Amino acid sequence: MSSSATFLHLTDTHLALAGVPFARDDHKVKIPAIDGETRESALELLFTRLAERLSRSRQKLDGVLFTGDAQERGQPGGHKILLDLLLHHFEPLGVTTANIIAIPGNHDVPRASEPSSAARYDAFMEVWRKAGCVTPWLDGVDASDSEGGLHRLVSDDGRWAVFPINTSNWSHATQILPEPLASVWAVLPSIAAKGSQDMEAKLRRQLDALARYDMARVSGQQLEVLRKVIEETPRPSSGRQVRIALLHHHLRTPSLREELKPFADISNLEQVRSFLRDRDIAVVVHGHKHEHSVQFEHVYNRDGNKEHRILVVSGATFEAGRESDAARLITLTGMPNSPAASIEQVQIPRSGVELVDLPPIVRRIWTTDVVQGGPVVIQGNSLDEVYERACEAAAKEAANGTLADQRRRDAISAMGNL
Ligand SMILES: [Fe+2]
Numbered sequence: 001m002s003s004s005a006t007f008l009h010l011t012d013t014h015l016a017l018a019g020v021p022f023a024r025d026d027h028k029v030k031i032p033a034i035d036g037e038t039r040e041s042a043l044e045l046l047f048t049r050l051a052e053r054l055s056r057s058r059q060k061l062d063g064v065l066f067t068g069d070a071q072e073r074g075q076p077g078g079h080k081i082l083l084d085l086l087l088h089h090f091e092p093l094g095v096t097t098a099n100i101i102a103i104p105g106n107h108d109v110p111r112a113s114e115p116s117s118a119a120r121y122d123a124f125m126e127v128w129r130k131a132g133c134v135t136p137w138l139d140g141v142d143a144s145d146s147e148g149g150l151h152r153l154v155s156d157d158g159r160w161a162v163f164p165i166n167t168s169n170w171s172h173a174t175q176i177l178p179e180p181l182a183s184v185w186a187v188l189p190s191i192a193a194k195g196s197q198d199m200e201a202k203l204r205r206q207l208d209a210l211a212r213y214d215m216a217r218v219s220g221q222q223l224e225v226l227r228k229v230i231e232e233t234p235r236p237s238s239g240r241q242v243r244i245a246l247l248h249h250h251l252r253t254p255s256l257r258e259e260l261k262p263f264a265d266i267s268n269l270e271q272v273r274s275f276l277r278d279r280d281i282a283v284v285v286h287g288h289k290h291e292h293s294v295q296f297e298h299v300y301n302r303d304g305n306k307e308h309r310i311l312v313v314s315g316a317t318f319e320a321g322r323e324s325d326a327a328r329l330i331t332l333t334g335m336p337n338s339p340a341a342s343i344e345q346v347q348i349p350r351s352g353v354e355l356v357d358l359p360p361i362v363r364r365i366w367t368t369d370v371v372q373g374g375p376v377v378i379q380g381n382s383l384d385e386v387y388e389r390a391c392e393a394a395a396k397e398a399a400n401g402t403l404a405d406q407r408r409r410d411a412i413s414a415m416g417n418l
Contacts, residue, residue: 011067011287012317017077047089060094067287068105068248079127106171116140136164170215215263216249239336254293254314292325323348337385
């Protein structure tokens, strides 16, 4: 039985066989033998350093969470590059294909493919699923909930479980136009181009883009399959299971930055939020927005008198000028009674230069707010949970100098006598 677990979270790595440039330096002239970095070379350096650090502190990984967009604009190669790098660097630290969870992002599905078609997921499945990684149930590919391998990763003691959810089935979906517009739309470029092939091709692309939407959505069928998968997942012998859901797209924007585009958010968001509440999902980890944030989402029951709190971790990626949150370690502690999540950003290093460890963000997963100066209410689902929380609260007050040592000892001993 383990009270903690550590995962490496990666998202939006945007890799391609041809090499995607990572231009973090200001090269105004071209000099022989000074090659620009690529995204994969930067990631390789990060993985090397992280693996060194973890093995120095004898820390193992319980899994890798990859939330999509391995590829860059549908160019091939990104999935395999990433999987190979992960296994090469982290196999000695406990990572195998069986504890890597991967979901497709909008860059991982070809634009020309129809939603719920096999062609949509070919490249993704060829790498992650074929290797035996945990992947989500895929619309149009998996007929039953048992197809496509296990759609969850659960610890041996059942204290934590991770469930992948595919939000990219309708990415780049083309609207079905009504007649007579559909027929006119098809011939418009050739009529308007007046014989110019370049103009016709450009107009075709622009018109197609007008009818195409980068739509995030989770099908009802997938939610129903997941409902069954979660219900059949082994649970801990005592305490509550910490359930993590992986999505490519966000539940809500991780910052004040506005994105103007149709279907910028999950189109059936309320259905997805209600699903997360009803399935007791405690943590959501996502990518897509390339922004780092850790915030709580509250979903109320139908009567509006009970809230379900979800810790939402939005993972960034690395870009020139933004290299401090290229990956993150997510550590769960205090399971099964008082779990907390610690989120530690991992930066892209510079060759030969040591990284400065950034302080982790730590959040309690199930807790009640304490108002400064107000009465302290300690709740729990069992005496064990109340006891642990009372001890923690007393120790914290003692550390702050607000509770005398003797009283802290009295409080702890009183709780111990319950
Ligand atoms: Fe994306």
